[in-house]
Amino acid sequence: MAADVKVTPKCSLDSNDCVTLQNILISFNAPITEQHAWALCHQCAKCFKNAIEIDRERCRVVSKLDHILIHREGQVHFNTVLVQGGSSDIDSPRKPFSSEHKLVSYLGIVIFRALDFGLSEEEERHLSPDLERLIDMMTAAGEFEHHFLSFFLLLRTRL
Template sequence: MESPRCEQRITKVSLAEILRCFEHPISEEQAWAVCFQCCRKMEQLAQGLRPPLHSVFIKGPGSIFIHADGTASFKVYHKSGKSIDVGSIQQSEDKLLEYLGVVIYEALDWGIDSQVERELSDPLEKLLCLMLKLDDEAMKPAVTLQDVIKACEEHLATTSEATSHCEMTCRSLFTEYMELQKLVTIIQTSKEVHLGSPLSCYSPVDLALTGFSEASLWPNVIRELQNGVRLRKATERPQRHAPLKECIHSPYELLLDDIQHKRYTLRKVSD
């Protein structure tokens, strides 16, 4: 029997799930889009849309959700809930933006070796420093939602297209995740059929011997596609001629071959 998650159509996925699925960090363009969509959502909540902004909980990539329509949402604290510490709820706008900045930075740094520092573009690095309060100017006023939204808009050549562009970028991110999950499920199912039992019944060594790996293959494929793949012309491909196998032809095949290669002499027929 399938789980309810499989039966129902998935409409949102956490940023943490996306990162675990792809096993590589998000791109700068995706970071701008996620940041913009999150700030727009905060802006809507601040204007009275439920749930109220003070109930929003941002702590790690698992607390931000990307929806199928390209919008974003957050994990929400409920008074009846016991899973979230009340003292950890961020109620101020600048605190929410600070924690959002931490999540964006984590997503940009996901899976990168601790000894390697990712180089970011100046505008994005400046925005993150502003959100994380890393600016040296102590007397500088706290960053606001409008400051971050404006920075995200000015990142684009046409500021008026920010909403549609960021929505499309987040929608593509969700779609890529769903397609990859579907592909992995198909391969996993086919392997289970081949092995005769669910994959959970086998040890990692057994799965390795059968050539199955849940995660190692797809990030490499995606990384190569993102970096660009050069297609060779057919003439550049190495020609591998298989040795011809001797076979016995029927009289009809021999006759047909003679006709095709014009191995015959026609005699003139008189009227």
């Protein structure tokens, strides 16, 4: 590489060795794959469960791509759902955690955005029936309790 060319990495790890999902998408200039979506659902479910058990009062809703923190080892970092996690509350205020249903519903929207990232309005992302059903159940989780339970059952059988 020429000495006069300056390369600036788009992704850099924070103090917890994490990078946001948004930075990953921007760096690769591409949406996540279906396999990544399944892994993200699984990792987020584990992260959310643990964070709620540790300190339910500090939990916040994950509603943007930059709220999800991926650790360099591949797991979703618990700061994703806790108050100090993801982007700053000053730059991007986060809704307080009110129920597991809302948490799953917002996560479904974020995962769909990651699957749709960078696609033009004319492009339509075709998803497998299982993933489409999972996202439908997740986004409806705020309204129907059985969808919330179905989300975890489908996730458990899928992974």
